[in-house]
Amino acid sequence: MSETNMERVYREKEKRLIAAMQNEKPDRVPLRIYAAEFCAKYVGYSIQEATHDFEKGFFAVRKCAKDFKWDGTITNPIYVWTGLVEQIGLKYFKVPGTDLSPNIGFQYLEPDDEESAFMHEDEYDLLIESPTQFLTNVWLPRVSKYFVPPGSKNTYDNNMAWLKGGMSMLYYDYKNNEQAELMKKDSGTVASVIGILIAPMDIIANKLRGFKQLCIDIYRRPDKVLAACRALQPYLLQNALYSSDHERKFPIGLWLHRGNLFSDKIFKEIYWPTLKDIVEELWRNNIQTLWYAEGDWGRWIDYVKTLPEKSIIYHVDKDDIFEVHKKIGNKFCLSGGIPNDMLAFSQPEEIKEYCKKIIKIVAKEGGYILDAGGAIQQDAKIENVRAITDAAFEYGTY
């Protein structure tokens, strides 16, 4: 069967991205843009529409990918589908259009005291004993308006939340796969991150104890925190492998949250070793990790540099990408580094000049992918996002 024009475009984009991720020189610096609420703004949807009706979110990202000639992007621009959140009745979200104005992005609510923590200070052993059962029997009934714990009187809402929550996930997975195919057919754009990993200590901070409570725990019961992270490791690895690209072409997304906020001692003794093992195991399974270093991670580069060559794509958010490049050299592919505040406040000529500088210095020998520091939100100017594409085509050819 002969190859269609769009199949050829897809193959070229895929080749370009893979070459850069392998630290090689592609034909041109790839554009792999992760745009979130920006996509809704570009097509004229409210944030609520794109967040809650994922078909609209999917359409918005396809339109952006086509118009801005992105080589790769993510299938769903907005990370959380609040339609599923509502089926389960998750309490830790503020949803645009109900809790928030329709044009504000969804928000996480984190437990800020012991009473509201989703895992209590004396429950580490229960988590360590059997993480999956702890989540099912204890954690989910606390974070959901509908789920009830074993032993409590059952309810119709509980039954429906389990049924509709599970069905929603399957439906969403099915539609995500369909979206990857539509991206390919519409514009040859590649779904360039597949699957999810969160660091064990971030999981405890984000969803179980809350960051404030965790900061107390690391002084009062550091052994329990370490043991809990160790207990979570094989489960997070399993979840990462299950959700990853089965063709092993594109990386799994590791969204790093709190590692940059801990002391040297805590990072060295808990955060780093319990994360490193998982990333190394993924690499042994031929899966690269997109090391999405949210915030400022510069102080931990010496640790990250010990990971196997090419095992990660180091994504730069708020660090100076030129400094990161100096320190990492060509050990890993780099991505990102275009400050999001520039996308909101600078002029297109400034964006182009900044991209030109990155291309000239960081991408000189290949191994670089153009992207903003963080997922692009609705504050970015459309002409500035277009300027990234212009820079790639004007200055990025090898």
Add this chain to the structure above:
Amino acid sequence: MAETSKSDNPKFLKLKPGELIPWERKKSEYPKITGDEKVFEKVWKDIEKIGNRFIWFCLTDS
């Protein structure tokens, strides 16, 4: 919150990653398997993975 703060099943099953109800436990429910046990086991474990993904999806993806 107090009523839901403790599991009523403190003696948790030792569940391996990807497992919700171990195959050995399910197998013990059959009085006798007259056919191919591996067919039952494979299908049981395939669905286990999807169910397990839902629990961990809630934690990591939502």
